[in-house]
Amino acid sequence: METSPARSNFIRDIIEDDLRVGRHQRIVTRFPPEPNGYLHIGHAKSICLNFGVARDYAGQCNMRFDDTNPEKESEEFERAIAEDVQWLGFSWDDRYFHASDYFEQLHDYAVHLIKAGLAYVDSQSAEEIRNARGTLTEPGRDSPWRARTVDENLALFARMRAGEFADGTHVLRAKIDMASPNINLRDPTIYRIRRTTHHRTGASWAIYPMYDYTHCISDALEGITHSLCTLEFEDHRPLYDWVLDQLPVPCHPRQIEFARLELNYTITSKRKLHALVHEGLVSGWDDPRLPTLKGLRRRGYPAAAIREFCERVGLTKKQTTIDMGVLETCVREDLDANAPRAMAVLDPVKLVIDNYPAELVESLPAANHPKNPDFGSREIAFSRELYIEREDFMEDPPKGFFRLGPGREVRLRYGYLVTCTHVEKNDAGEIIAIHCSYDPATRGGNAPDNRQVKGTIHWVSAATAVSTEVRLYDRLFTIPDPGSDDDFRIHLNPDSQRVLPAAQLEAALADAAPGASFQFERLGYFCADLREHAPGRPVFNRTVTLRDTWAKVQGKRD
Ligand code: ATP
Ligand code: MG
Secondary structure, X not given: OOOOOOOOOHHHHHHHHHHHOOOXXXXXXXXXXXXXXXXXXXXXXXXXXXXXXXXXXXXXXXXXXXXXXXOOOOHHHHHHHHHHHHHOOOXXXXXXXXXXXXXXXXXXXXXXXXXXXXXXXXXOOHHHHHHOOOOOOOOOOOOXXXXXXXXXXXXXXXXXXXXXOOOOOOEEEEOOOOOOOOHHHOOOEEEEEOOXXXXXXXXXXXXXXXXXXXHHHHHHHOOOOEEEEEHHHHHHHHHHHHHHHHOOOOOOOEEEEEOOOEXXXXXXXXXXXXXXXXXXXXXXXXXXXXXXXXHHHHHOOOHHHXXXXXXXXXXXXXXXXXXXXXXXXXHHHHHHHHOOEEOEEOXXXXXXXXXXXXXXXXXXXXXXXXXXXXXXXXXXXXOOEEEEEHHXXXXXXXXXXXXXXXXXXXXXXXXXXXXXXXXXXXXXXXXXXXXXXEOHHHOOOOOOOOOXXXXXXXXXXXXXXXXXXXXXXXXXXXXXXXXXXXXXXXHEOOOOEEEEEXXXXXXXHHHOOOOOEEEEOOOEEEEEOOOOOEOOEOEEEEEEOOOOOHHHHHHHHO
Protein backbone atom coordinates (compact mmCIF):
# COMPACT_ATOMS: atom_id res chain seq x y z
CA MET A 1 0.00 0.00 0.00
CA GLU A 2 1.25 3.43 -0.90
CA THR A 3 0.57 6.10 1.66
CA SER A 4 -2.19 8.25 0.21
CA PRO A 5 -1.19 11.69 -1.05
CA ALA A 6 -0.73 14.19 1.73
CA ARG A 7 -3.96 15.80 2.77
CA SER A 8 -3.86 19.53 3.20
CA ASN A 9 -3.84 20.96 6.70
CA PHE A 10 -3.27 24.31 8.38
CA ILE A 11 0.50 23.80 8.61
CA ARG A 12 0.80 22.95 4.94
CA ASP A 13 -1.28 26.05 4.16
CA ILE A 14 1.17 28.22 6.12
CA ILE A 15 4.17 26.62 4.40
CA GLU A 16 2.68 26.99 0.93
CA ASP A 17 1.96 30.61 1.66
CA ASP A 18 5.53 31.20 2.89
CA LEU A 19 6.90 29.67 -0.29
CA ARG A 20 4.52 31.62 -2.50
CA VAL A 21 5.43 35.02 -1.08
CA GLY A 22 9.12 34.07 -1.05
CA ARG A 23 9.55 34.19 2.74
CA HIS A 24 11.58 31.02 2.38
CA GLN A 25 13.25 29.39 -0.59
CA ARG A 26 13.55 26.06 1.12
CA ILE A 27 11.64 24.44 3.97
CA VAL A 28 13.68 23.07 6.87
CA THR A 29 12.05 21.16 9.73
CA ARG A 30 13.40 18.95 12.49
CA PHE A 31 12.31 16.03 14.64
CA PRO A 32 13.60 16.74 18.16
CA PRO A 33 13.20 13.74 20.49
CA GLU A 34 14.68 13.64 23.94
CA PRO A 35 16.70 10.39 24.24
CA ASN A 36 14.99 9.47 27.51
CA GLY A 37 12.68 6.69 26.35
CA TYR A 38 11.37 4.85 23.32
CA LEU A 39 9.28 6.42 20.59
CA HIS A 40 5.56 5.73 20.51
CA ILE A 41 2.68 6.19 18.09
CA GLY A 42 2.35 9.86 19.12
CA HIS A 43 5.93 10.52 18.06
CA ALA A 44 5.12 8.86 14.73
CA LYS A 45 2.71 11.70 14.07
CA SER A 46 5.44 14.26 14.65
CA ILE A 47 7.95 12.26 12.55
CA CYS A 48 5.51 11.87 9.65
CA LEU A 49 4.65 15.54 9.84
CA ASN A 50 8.20 16.90 9.99
CA PHE A 51 9.80 14.50 7.54
CA GLY A 52 6.67 14.43 5.36
CA VAL A 53 6.53 18.20 4.96
CA ALA A 54 10.25 18.31 4.11
CA ARG A 55 9.78 15.57 1.50
CA ASP A 56 6.69 17.09 -0.08
CA TYR A 57 8.18 20.58 -0.44
CA ALA A 58 11.65 19.39 -1.48
CA GLY A 59 13.11 20.67 1.77
CA GLN A 60 14.97 18.91 4.52
CA CYS A 61 14.24 17.55 7.96
CA ASN A 62 16.96 17.32 10.58
CA MET A 63 17.21 14.62 13.18
CA ARG A 64 18.03 16.37 16.43
CA PHE A 65 18.36 14.82 19.85
CA ASP A 66 17.30 17.23 22.52
CA ASP A 67 19.81 15.93 25.05
CA THR A 68 19.95 18.49 27.84
CA ASN A 69 18.91 16.25 30.76
CA PRO A 70 21.89 13.94 31.29
CA GLU A 71 20.42 12.06 34.25
CA LYS A 72 17.59 10.62 32.22
CA GLU A 73 19.16 10.20 28.82
CA SER A 74 21.26 7.47 27.30
CA GLU A 75 22.96 6.10 24.25
CA GLU A 76 20.58 3.14 24.26
CA PHE A 77 17.55 5.42 23.88
CA GLU A 78 19.26 7.45 21.18
CA ARG A 79 20.07 4.35 19.14
CA ALA A 80 16.56 2.97 19.46
CA ILE A 81 15.02 6.29 18.41
CA ALA A 82 17.24 6.57 15.34
CA GLU A 83 16.36 2.99 14.33
CA ASP A 84 12.65 3.66 14.70
CA VAL A 85 12.73 6.78 12.53
CA GLN A 86 14.48 4.80 9.80
CA TRP A 87 12.10 1.91 10.18
CA LEU A 88 9.18 4.32 9.70
CA GLY A 89 10.74 5.07 6.34
CA PHE A 90 12.48 8.40 6.80
CA SER A 91 16.03 9.56 6.32
CA TRP A 92 17.97 12.50 7.74
CA ASP A 93 20.88 11.92 5.35
CA ASP A 94 23.88 13.61 6.97
CA ARG A 95 21.85 15.89 9.23
CA TYR A 96 22.09 14.02 12.51
CA PHE A 97 22.44 16.56 15.31
CA HIS A 98 22.32 16.97 19.08
CA ALA A 99 21.49 19.95 21.22
CA SER A 100 24.74 19.03 22.97
CA ASP A 101 26.60 19.85 19.73
CA TYR A 102 25.68 23.45 20.54
CA PHE A 103 26.60 23.56 24.24
CA GLU A 104 29.52 25.94 23.63
CA GLN A 105 27.42 28.28 21.49
CA LEU A 106 24.50 28.12 23.92
CA HIS A 107 26.88 29.08 26.69
CA ASP A 108 28.29 32.00 24.69
CA TYR A 109 24.80 33.25 24.01
CA ALA A 110 24.07 33.09 27.74
CA VAL A 111 27.12 35.24 28.34
CA HIS A 112 25.78 37.59 25.67
CA LEU A 113 22.49 37.87 27.57
CA ILE A 114 24.31 38.55 30.83
CA LYS A 115 26.37 41.30 29.23
CA ALA A 116 23.21 42.83 27.80
CA GLY A 117 21.72 42.90 31.30
CA LEU A 118 19.17 40.27 30.23
CA ALA A 119 20.21 37.39 32.47
CA TYR A 120 21.31 37.06 36.09
CA VAL A 121 22.51 34.43 38.51
CA ASP A 122 19.88 33.71 41.13
CA SER A 123 21.08 32.12 44.36
CA GLN A 124 17.68 31.31 45.83
CA SER A 125 16.73 27.71 46.42
CA ALA A 126 14.41 25.98 43.94
CA GLU A 127 11.62 26.27 46.47
CA GLU A 128 12.15 29.99 47.00
CA ILE A 129 12.09 30.53 43.27
CA ARG A 130 8.87 28.54 42.97
CA ASN A 131 7.22 30.42 45.80
CA ALA A 132 8.08 33.78 44.27
CA ARG A 133 6.71 32.85 40.87
CA GLY A 134 3.15 34.00 41.57
CA THR A 135 0.05 32.40 40.12
CA LEU A 136 -2.23 32.87 37.17
CA THR A 137 -3.94 35.70 39.03
CA GLU A 138 -1.03 37.12 41.05
CA PRO A 139 2.23 38.53 39.72
CA GLY A 140 5.53 37.02 40.82
CA ARG A 141 8.06 38.76 43.08
CA ASP A 142 11.52 39.85 42.02
CA SER A 143 14.42 37.79 43.28
CA PRO A 144 16.70 39.54 45.79
CA TRP A 145 19.54 38.70 43.33
CA ARG A 146 17.88 40.26 40.32
CA ALA A 147 19.93 43.43 40.60
CA ARG A 148 23.35 41.77 40.55
CA THR A 149 25.82 43.62 38.34
CA VAL A 150 26.92 42.29 34.99
CA ASP A 151 30.40 41.63 36.35
CA GLU A 152 29.11 39.78 39.35
CA ASN A 153 26.86 37.67 37.09
CA LEU A 154 29.68 36.92 34.66
CA ALA A 155 31.97 35.82 37.47
CA LEU A 156 29.37 33.61 39.11
CA PHE A 157 28.30 32.06 35.82
CA ALA A 158 31.93 31.23 35.03
CA ARG A 159 32.28 29.56 38.41
CA MET A 160 29.04 27.63 37.86
CA ARG A 161 30.50 26.36 34.62
CA ALA A 162 33.76 25.45 36.32
CA GLY A 163 31.88 23.17 38.68
CA GLU A 164 32.62 25.15 41.83
CA PHE A 165 29.06 25.02 43.19
CA ALA A 166 26.81 22.19 44.25
CA ASP A 167 23.69 21.28 42.26
CA GLY A 168 20.80 23.59 43.02
CA THR A 169 22.80 26.39 44.64
CA HIS A 170 22.53 28.82 41.73
CA VAL A 171 20.70 29.12 38.43
CA LEU A 172 20.96 31.51 35.53
CA ARG A 173 17.66 33.22 34.80
CA ALA A 174 16.54 35.36 31.90
CA LYS A 175 15.59 38.82 33.12
CA ILE A 176 12.20 39.41 31.52
CA ASP A 177 9.22 40.38 33.65
CA MET A 178 8.10 38.92 36.99
CA ALA A 179 4.68 40.49 36.50
CA SER A 180 4.04 39.07 33.04
CA PRO A 181 0.60 37.50 32.69
CA ASN A 182 2.45 34.61 30.98
CA ILE A 183 4.19 32.68 33.75
CA ASN A 184 6.77 31.38 31.25
CA LEU A 185 8.10 34.92 30.95
CA ARG A 186 8.58 35.43 34.71
CA ASP A 187 12.37 35.23 34.59
CA PRO A 188 12.59 31.61 33.43
CA THR A 189 15.63 29.57 34.42
CA ILE A 190 17.88 29.04 31.42
CA TYR A 191 20.81 27.19 33.04
CA ARG A 192 21.06 24.92 36.03
CA ILE A 193 23.95 23.18 37.75
CA ARG A 194 24.12 19.40 37.29
CA ARG A 195 27.50 18.04 38.15
CA THR A 196 26.88 14.87 36.28
CA THR A 197 28.32 13.29 33.16
CA HIS A 198 26.50 13.42 29.88
CA HIS A 199 26.33 10.46 27.49
CA ARG A 200 27.96 12.54 24.75
CA THR A 201 29.89 15.37 26.34
CA GLY A 202 31.18 13.34 29.28
CA ALA A 203 32.37 15.45 32.20
CA SER A 204 32.94 18.65 30.18
CA TRP A 205 29.96 20.45 31.61
CA ALA A 206 28.72 21.13 35.13
CA ILE A 207 25.85 23.31 33.86
CA TYR A 208 23.15 22.36 31.40
CA PRO A 209 20.77 24.63 29.47
CA MET A 210 17.00 24.36 29.91
CA TYR A 211 14.72 23.11 27.16
CA ASP A 212 13.02 26.41 26.33
CA TYR A 213 16.34 28.19 25.97
CA THR A 214 18.01 25.38 24.03
CA HIS A 215 15.27 24.52 21.61
CA CYS A 216 14.78 27.87 19.92
CA ILE A 217 18.52 28.48 19.59
CA SER A 218 19.14 25.00 18.18
CA ASP A 219 16.36 25.65 15.65
CA ALA A 220 17.93 28.96 14.67
CA LEU A 221 21.44 27.51 14.37
CA GLU A 222 20.17 24.82 12.02
CA GLY A 223 18.21 27.28 9.88
CA ILE A 224 14.88 25.67 10.70
CA THR A 225 12.05 27.53 8.96
CA HIS A 226 9.08 25.95 10.75
CA SER A 227 9.43 24.56 14.25
CA LEU A 228 6.43 22.25 14.61
CA CYS A 229 5.55 21.20 18.13
CA THR A 230 2.64 20.07 20.25
CA LEU A 231 0.04 22.33 21.80
CA GLU A 232 1.48 22.40 25.31
CA PHE A 233 4.21 24.68 23.93
CA GLU A 234 1.78 27.36 22.79
CA ASP A 235 2.29 29.32 26.02
CA HIS A 236 6.04 28.96 25.61
CA ARG A 237 6.07 30.60 22.18
CA PRO A 238 6.54 34.14 23.60
CA LEU A 239 9.66 32.86 25.36
CA TYR A 240 10.88 31.12 22.19
CA ASP A 241 10.53 34.44 20.37
CA TRP A 242 11.98 36.52 23.21
CA VAL A 243 15.21 34.51 23.36
CA LEU A 244 15.74 34.71 19.61
CA ASP A 245 14.94 38.42 19.56
CA GLN A 246 17.73 39.17 22.06
CA LEU A 247 20.49 37.19 20.36
CA PRO A 248 22.53 37.55 17.16
CA VAL A 249 21.17 34.23 15.83
CA PRO A 250 21.27 33.49 12.07
CA CYS A 251 17.48 33.34 11.67
CA HIS A 252 14.22 33.35 13.57
CA PRO A 253 12.19 30.17 12.96
CA ARG A 254 8.43 30.19 13.34
CA GLN A 255 6.99 27.92 16.00
CA ILE A 256 3.63 26.37 15.09
CA GLU A 257 1.71 24.12 17.46
CA PHE A 258 -0.58 21.19 16.66
CA ALA A 259 -2.65 18.79 18.77
CA ARG A 260 -0.95 15.69 20.15
CA LEU A 261 -2.08 12.33 18.95
CA GLU A 262 -3.91 10.46 21.70
CA LEU A 263 -5.25 6.93 21.24
CA ASN A 264 -7.84 5.28 23.44
CA TYR A 265 -7.22 2.07 25.44
CA THR A 266 -3.53 2.84 25.73
CA ILE A 267 -1.10 5.32 27.24
CA THR A 268 1.57 7.41 25.57
CA SER A 269 3.02 9.15 28.60
CA LYS A 270 6.72 8.36 28.73
CA ARG A 271 6.65 8.24 32.52
CA LYS A 272 3.88 5.64 32.53
CA LEU A 273 5.50 3.60 29.77
CA HIS A 274 8.67 3.55 31.84
CA ALA A 275 6.64 2.32 34.81
CA LEU A 276 5.06 -0.52 32.79
CA VAL A 277 8.44 -1.66 31.54
CA HIS A 278 10.38 -1.30 34.77
CA GLU A 279 7.74 -2.86 36.97
CA GLY A 280 7.64 -5.86 34.64
CA LEU A 281 3.98 -5.32 33.78
CA VAL A 282 4.94 -5.86 30.14
CA SER A 283 7.87 -7.82 28.77
CA GLY A 284 9.96 -4.84 27.60
CA TRP A 285 9.87 -1.74 25.40
CA ASP A 286 9.03 -3.95 22.43
CA ASP A 287 6.16 -5.80 24.07
CA PRO A 288 3.64 -6.20 21.22
CA ARG A 289 0.88 -4.73 23.40
CA LEU A 290 2.63 -1.38 23.81
CA PRO A 291 2.07 1.62 21.55
CA THR A 292 5.83 2.05 21.22
CA LEU A 293 7.10 1.83 17.64
CA LYS A 294 9.20 -1.15 18.70
CA GLY A 295 6.11 -2.82 20.14
CA LEU A 296 3.91 -2.08 17.13
CA ARG A 297 6.60 -3.36 14.81
CA ARG A 298 6.95 -6.57 16.77
CA ARG A 299 3.17 -6.91 16.76
CA GLY A 300 3.38 -6.85 12.95
CA TYR A 301 2.12 -3.33 12.20
CA PRO A 302 3.69 -2.30 8.87
CA ALA A 303 5.47 1.06 8.82
CA ALA A 304 3.35 2.07 5.82
CA ALA A 305 0.16 1.47 7.82
CA ILE A 306 1.41 3.73 10.59
CA ARG A 307 2.28 6.44 8.07
CA GLU A 308 -1.15 6.12 6.50
CA PHE A 309 -2.76 6.35 9.94
CA CYS A 310 -0.86 9.56 10.70
CA GLU A 311 -2.10 11.03 7.40
CA ARG A 312 -5.64 9.89 8.04
CA VAL A 313 -6.01 11.35 11.52
CA GLY A 314 -4.91 14.72 10.13
CA LEU A 315 -3.59 17.74 11.89
CA THR A 316 -5.60 20.10 14.03
CA LYS A 317 -5.32 22.58 16.86
CA LYS A 318 -8.03 20.81 18.81
CA GLN A 319 -7.15 17.94 21.14
CA THR A 320 -9.08 14.75 20.40
CA THR A 321 -8.66 11.07 21.15
CA ILE A 322 -8.53 8.71 18.21
CA ASP A 323 -10.13 5.30 18.36
CA MET A 324 -7.65 2.43 18.26
CA GLY A 325 -9.93 0.94 15.59
CA VAL A 326 -8.75 3.61 13.14
CA LEU A 327 -5.16 2.43 13.48
CA GLU A 328 -6.25 -1.21 13.20
CA THR A 329 -8.18 -0.44 10.02
CA CYS A 330 -5.02 0.98 8.44
CA VAL A 331 -3.11 -2.13 9.49
CA ARG A 332 -5.80 -4.44 8.08
CA GLU A 333 -5.93 -2.60 4.78
CA ASP A 334 -2.19 -2.80 4.36
CA LEU A 335 -1.96 -6.47 5.31
CA ASP A 336 -4.99 -7.42 3.24
CA ALA A 337 -3.12 -6.14 0.20
CA ASN A 338 0.36 -7.32 1.14
CA ALA A 339 0.24 -10.40 3.35
CA PRO A 340 0.29 -13.81 1.69
CA ARG A 341 -2.33 -16.27 2.88
CA ALA A 342 -1.60 -19.46 4.78
CA MET A 343 -3.48 -21.98 6.90
CA ALA A 344 -3.07 -22.50 10.61
CA VAL A 345 -5.21 -24.10 13.29
CA LEU A 346 -5.10 -22.37 16.66
CA ASP A 347 -7.13 -24.79 18.76
CA PRO A 348 -6.63 -28.10 16.98
CA VAL A 349 -8.76 -31.23 17.03
CA LYS A 350 -8.03 -34.24 14.83
CA LEU A 351 -10.11 -34.97 11.80
CA VAL A 352 -9.72 -38.50 10.45
CA ILE A 353 -10.90 -39.33 6.93
CA ASP A 354 -11.58 -43.04 7.23
CA ASN A 355 -11.95 -43.74 3.52
CA TYR A 356 -8.73 -41.90 2.55
CA PRO A 357 -5.73 -44.20 1.93
CA ALA A 358 -3.49 -44.30 4.99
CA GLU A 359 -0.19 -43.88 3.13
CA LEU A 360 -1.38 -41.34 0.58
CA VAL A 361 -0.14 -37.75 0.79
CA GLU A 362 -1.44 -35.49 -1.94
CA SER A 363 -0.11 -32.12 -2.88
CA LEU A 364 -2.89 -29.63 -3.52
CA PRO A 365 -2.46 -26.17 -5.01
CA ALA A 366 -3.53 -23.23 -2.87
CA ALA A 367 -3.57 -19.57 -3.92
CA ASN A 368 -1.23 -17.35 -1.91
CA HIS A 369 -3.55 -14.41 -2.34
CA PRO A 370 -7.05 -15.05 -3.69
CA LYS A 371 -7.42 -11.38 -4.71
CA ASN A 372 -4.00 -11.01 -6.31
CA PRO A 373 -2.68 -13.68 -8.70
CA ASP A 374 0.77 -12.05 -8.62
CA PHE A 375 1.33 -13.80 -5.30
CA GLY A 376 1.22 -17.15 -7.10
CA SER A 377 0.31 -20.40 -5.42
CA ARG A 378 1.85 -23.09 -3.28
CA GLU A 379 1.37 -26.80 -2.75
CA ILE A 380 -0.08 -27.97 0.54
CA ALA A 381 -0.08 -31.51 1.84
CA PHE A 382 -3.37 -33.38 2.26
CA SER A 383 -3.52 -36.66 4.16
CA ARG A 384 -5.81 -38.97 6.06
CA GLU A 385 -5.37 -37.16 9.36
CA LEU A 386 -5.81 -33.43 9.55
CA TYR A 387 -6.27 -30.81 12.22
CA ILE A 388 -9.26 -28.52 12.18
CA GLU A 389 -10.36 -25.79 14.57
CA ARG A 390 -12.24 -27.24 17.55
CA GLU A 391 -14.89 -24.54 17.25
CA ASP A 392 -15.62 -25.55 13.65
CA PHE A 393 -17.40 -28.66 14.90
CA MET A 394 -20.58 -28.88 16.96
CA GLU A 395 -22.29 -32.07 18.02
CA ASP A 396 -25.60 -30.33 18.21
CA PRO A 397 -25.30 -27.39 15.84
CA PRO A 398 -27.80 -24.58 16.24
CA LYS A 399 -29.59 -23.01 13.29
CA GLY A 400 -27.23 -20.87 11.27
CA PHE A 401 -24.12 -22.94 12.05
CA PHE A 402 -22.87 -24.09 8.65
CA ARG A 403 -19.70 -25.82 9.70
CA LEU A 404 -19.17 -29.41 10.69
CA GLY A 405 -21.63 -31.54 12.69
CA PRO A 406 -22.75 -35.18 12.68
CA GLY A 407 -23.95 -36.15 9.21
CA ARG A 408 -23.01 -32.76 7.74
CA GLU A 409 -20.86 -32.04 4.76
CA VAL A 410 -18.33 -29.17 4.62
CA ARG A 411 -15.62 -27.99 2.26
CA LEU A 412 -12.05 -28.24 3.39
CA ARG A 413 -10.47 -25.13 1.84
CA TYR A 414 -8.48 -26.13 -1.29
CA GLY A 415 -9.14 -29.78 -0.35
CA TYR A 416 -12.20 -32.02 -0.57
CA LEU A 417 -15.76 -32.14 0.65
CA VAL A 418 -16.00 -34.28 3.77
CA THR A 419 -19.01 -35.60 5.70
CA CYS A 420 -18.87 -36.27 9.42
CA THR A 421 -19.67 -39.90 10.32
CA HIS A 422 -19.01 -40.02 14.07
CA VAL A 423 -16.82 -38.67 16.85
CA GLU A 424 -14.42 -40.30 19.24
CA LYS A 425 -14.33 -39.19 22.90
CA ASN A 426 -12.11 -39.76 25.89
CA ASP A 427 -13.31 -40.87 29.34
CA ALA A 428 -13.97 -37.25 30.27
CA GLY A 429 -16.36 -36.97 27.34
CA GLU A 430 -14.13 -34.64 25.36
CA ILE A 431 -13.91 -35.07 21.63
CA ILE A 432 -10.49 -36.36 20.64
CA ALA A 433 -11.17 -37.08 16.97
CA ILE A 434 -13.83 -36.34 14.42
CA HIS A 435 -14.32 -39.02 11.82
CA CYS A 436 -15.37 -38.26 8.26
CA SER A 437 -15.60 -39.74 4.84
CA TYR A 438 -14.51 -37.77 1.81
CA ASP A 439 -15.80 -37.62 -1.73
CA PRO A 440 -12.81 -38.25 -4.06
CA ALA A 441 -14.66 -36.48 -6.88
CA THR A 442 -14.45 -33.14 -5.06
CA ARG A 443 -10.72 -32.50 -5.21
CA GLY A 444 -10.10 -28.74 -4.98
CA GLY A 445 -13.37 -28.29 -3.13
CA ASN A 446 -16.04 -28.43 -5.83
CA ALA A 447 -18.74 -31.03 -6.24
CA PRO A 448 -19.24 -32.22 -9.85
CA ASP A 449 -23.02 -32.19 -9.31
CA ASN A 450 -22.84 -28.66 -7.92
CA ARG A 451 -24.55 -29.75 -4.71
CA GLN A 452 -24.85 -27.02 -2.08
CA VAL A 453 -22.21 -27.00 0.64
CA LYS A 454 -22.40 -23.84 2.69
CA GLY A 455 -19.50 -24.17 5.09
CA THR A 456 -15.81 -23.91 4.25
CA ILE A 457 -13.28 -24.55 6.99
CA HIS A 458 -9.50 -24.39 7.20
CA TRP A 459 -7.22 -27.26 8.16
CA VAL A 460 -3.65 -28.48 8.12
CA SER A 461 -2.31 -31.96 7.47
CA ALA A 462 -1.41 -33.64 10.77
CA ALA A 463 1.52 -35.50 9.22
CA THR A 464 3.36 -32.36 8.13
CA ALA A 465 2.00 -29.65 10.43
CA VAL A 466 4.41 -27.73 12.61
CA SER A 467 3.45 -27.15 16.21
CA THR A 468 3.84 -23.50 17.11
CA GLU A 469 3.42 -21.00 19.88
CA VAL A 470 0.87 -18.37 18.88
CA ARG A 471 0.17 -15.25 20.90
CA LEU A 472 -3.15 -13.50 20.73
CA TYR A 473 -3.22 -9.89 21.83
CA ASP A 474 -5.99 -7.67 23.00
CA ARG A 475 -6.20 -4.11 24.31
CA LEU A 476 -3.67 -3.46 27.07
CA PHE A 477 -6.24 -1.61 29.19
CA THR A 478 -9.88 -2.23 29.96
CA ILE A 479 -10.98 1.41 29.92
CA PRO A 480 -10.78 3.92 27.07
CA ASP A 481 -8.77 6.49 28.98
CA PRO A 482 -6.36 4.71 31.35
CA GLY A 483 -4.02 7.71 31.28
CA SER A 484 -6.56 9.85 33.12
CA ASP A 485 -6.12 7.75 36.27
CA ASP A 486 -2.86 7.99 38.23
CA ASP A 487 -3.51 4.43 39.26
CA PHE A 488 -3.52 3.30 35.64
CA ARG A 489 -2.15 -0.12 36.64
CA ILE A 490 -5.49 -1.31 38.00
CA HIS A 491 -6.96 -0.90 34.53
CA LEU A 492 -4.54 -3.32 32.86
CA ASN A 493 -6.46 -5.95 30.91
CA PRO A 494 -5.62 -9.35 32.45
CA ASP A 495 -6.43 -11.00 29.12
CA SER A 496 -4.30 -8.72 26.96
CA GLN A 497 -2.07 -11.65 26.02
CA ARG A 498 -3.11 -15.25 25.51
CA VAL A 499 -0.47 -17.80 24.64
CA LEU A 500 -1.50 -20.86 22.64
CA PRO A 501 1.33 -23.34 23.08
CA ALA A 502 0.44 -25.82 20.37
CA ALA A 503 -1.21 -24.26 17.36
CA GLN A 504 -0.63 -26.19 14.13
CA LEU A 505 0.76 -24.51 11.03
CA GLU A 506 1.37 -25.33 7.42
CA ALA A 507 4.92 -26.66 7.38
CA ALA A 508 6.39 -23.89 5.21
CA LEU A 509 5.60 -21.26 7.84
CA ALA A 510 8.30 -22.59 10.12
CA ASP A 511 10.82 -21.12 7.66
CA ALA A 512 9.23 -17.67 7.64
CA ALA A 513 11.65 -14.82 8.23
CA PRO A 514 11.26 -13.10 11.61
CA GLY A 515 8.87 -10.19 11.09
CA ALA A 516 7.17 -11.74 8.04
CA SER A 517 3.38 -11.28 7.96
CA PHE A 518 0.66 -13.67 6.82
CA GLN A 519 -3.06 -13.88 6.82
CA PHE A 520 -4.00 -17.12 8.51
CA GLU A 521 -7.20 -17.80 6.64
CA ARG A 522 -10.34 -17.06 8.64
CA LEU A 523 -8.26 -16.15 11.71
CA GLY A 524 -6.52 -12.84 11.18
CA TYR A 525 -3.11 -11.42 10.36
CA PHE A 526 -0.10 -12.89 12.12
CA CYS A 527 3.62 -12.25 12.01
CA ALA A 528 6.64 -14.32 12.90
CA ASP A 529 7.96 -12.87 16.15
CA LEU A 530 10.96 -10.64 15.51
CA ARG A 531 12.77 -11.72 18.59
CA GLU A 532 11.85 -15.32 19.35
CA HIS A 533 10.75 -16.97 16.11
CA ALA A 534 13.31 -19.46 14.83
CA PRO A 535 13.06 -22.36 12.37
CA GLY A 536 13.20 -24.96 15.12
CA ARG A 537 10.80 -23.04 17.34
CA PRO A 538 8.24 -20.99 15.43
CA VAL A 539 6.47 -18.20 17.31
CA PHE A 540 3.72 -16.10 15.74
CA ASN A 541 1.96 -12.99 17.04
CA ARG A 542 -1.53 -12.05 16.03
CA THR A 543 -1.26 -8.56 14.61
CA VAL A 544 -4.97 -7.92 14.17
CA THR A 545 -8.17 -9.86 13.62
CA LEU A 546 -9.76 -9.99 10.17
CA ARG A 547 -12.63 -7.77 11.16
CA ASP A 548 -13.20 -5.29 13.89
CA THR A 549 -14.77 -7.49 16.54
CA TRP A 550 -13.85 -5.21 19.42
CA ALA A 551 -17.09 -3.17 19.52
CA LYS A 552 -19.15 -6.37 19.55
CA VAL A 553 -17.08 -8.04 22.26
CA GLN A 554 -17.24 -4.91 24.39
CA GLY A 555 -21.01 -4.91 24.05
CA LYS A 556 -21.17 -8.48 25.33
CA ARG A 557 -18.88 -7.78 28.28
CA ASP A 558 -20.95 -4.84 29.49
P1 ATP B 1 8.54 14.58 27.31
O1 ATP B 1 7.46 14.73 28.30
O2 ATP B 1 9.68 13.73 27.78
O3 ATP B 1 8.97 15.85 26.62
P2 ATP B 1 7.52 13.89 24.73
O4 ATP B 1 6.55 12.80 24.45
O5 ATP B 1 7.17 15.27 24.39
O6 ATP B 1 7.86 13.69 26.24
P3 ATP B 1 9.90 14.22 23.14
O7 ATP B 1 11.05 13.32 22.99
O8 ATP B 1 10.13 15.60 23.64
O9 ATP B 1 8.87 13.48 24.04
O10 ATP B 1 9.10 14.27 21.76
C1 ATP B 1 9.72 14.51 20.52
C2 ATP B 1 8.76 15.21 19.61
O11 ATP B 1 7.58 14.43 19.43
C3 ATP B 1 8.32 16.54 20.19
O12 ATP B 1 8.35 17.50 19.15
C4 ATP B 1 6.92 16.28 20.66
O13 ATP B 1 6.14 17.44 20.59
C5 ATP B 1 6.43 15.20 19.69
N1 ATP B 1 5.40 14.39 20.33
C6 ATP B 1 5.49 13.73 21.51
N2 ATP B 1 4.32 13.12 21.81
C7 ATP B 1 3.49 13.38 20.79
C8 ATP B 1 2.13 13.03 20.51
N3 ATP B 1 1.41 12.27 21.34
N4 ATP B 1 1.59 13.47 19.36
C9 ATP B 1 2.30 14.22 18.50
N5 ATP B 1 3.57 14.59 18.71
C10 ATP B 1 4.17 14.18 19.83
MG1 MG C 1 8.82 16.92 24.81
